Amino acid sequence: MDMKEKIFEIAQRLIQQRGVNGFSYADIAKEVGVSKPSLHHHFATKTDLIARLMERYTEQLTEYLESRTNLSAQEALNAYFNLYRQNIENERVCMGGMLSTEVLTLDPCIHPLLSRFFNYQQEWLTAILKKGQSDGELKLTKTAEQQACLIIAALQGALIISRAAGNSTFFNQSITGLYTELT
Amino acid sequence: MDMKEKIFEIAQRLIQQRGVNGFSYADIAKEVGVSKPSLHHHFATKTDLIARLMERYTEQLTEYLESRTNLSAQEALNAYFNLYRQNIENERVCMGGMLSTEVLTLDPCIHPLLSRFFNYQQEWLTAILKKGQSDGELKLTKTAEQQACLIIAALQGALIISRAAGNSTFFNQSITGLYTELT
DNA sequence: GTCTATAACGAGATAGAC
């Protein structure tokens, strides 16, 4: 694996666990096994690293969801829930959620990257929900747009609260109810 | 207003807007109009300030909710939603949600304070939902416990995402759907 | 209860050699 990729993966974990304001270049350098100035060679500033990482994160999400658009609505929804669920056992939260809480401390060039991350999910979910409804596979008690926002908000919030509690109980309670209501 | 109260209010705003790792004693000192060492006289360490502040925050929430336990289930639910909604216009998120994202960087003495904050809300909401169901005032499509977790998670997540987007659209979409489904 | 002065440390970032 090349150096840029190594830096990406360690920085991403640090952000998902501790936040942008909770880690430093020194932390990455220590784990990667190079000096701090070497990191600046690959990413001139911390803001640059965050921006490139958020772009990569969104791209990976897009690929994951696009490759599952042709599944049944129930399976697609399940795949989406699992995307969030896998973070708990690693003591991570979503990078988009983490950066959102820190948004007022971040360089403004990050803001549109955050909007893009959430807008994409909103559109993907809305389409899946509409498909599921017309297929008779999902039951909607509100508009697809409202349900999509609610699902995203619930997953983000449940992940953050569950991770802080140190177990997955809260996440499971929230999402099981949500899923059984829809199916 | 006495000095401790001044410090509390400014520190609370800074945390809700920027996070524990996004502000310093210098920021408070500047706004209060005293020197940094004077702050240490009132709160010996930053961790001490955070802990006292979180206790106060939970106490205020408890008083707010207890005083509304005798309202109708719909009105109580509305009061709870408004508690979260008022943060958006001030560019704040919930202090409990903010500290939860930063939990791995905080002194462990903060952890039980966070658990208490969320456990209390869970119990209060569950009771309200059960009452509303037996009164025929609320419709539940899942257990009261699951619905309570889902509501808390959705409010936290929607607040974080909406605040980052810079408008209340996402929050309103999420919560309007949730409320109309229940009533 | 507030101040000045300062300690001790870690942050992001740069210069310049190899």
Place this chain on the structure above:
DNA sequence: GTCTATCTCGTTATAGAC
């Protein structure tokens, strides 16, 4: 592409005078 050395600044916290 990596290093050592260094800069500048901000951080939490303490000592001790008023």
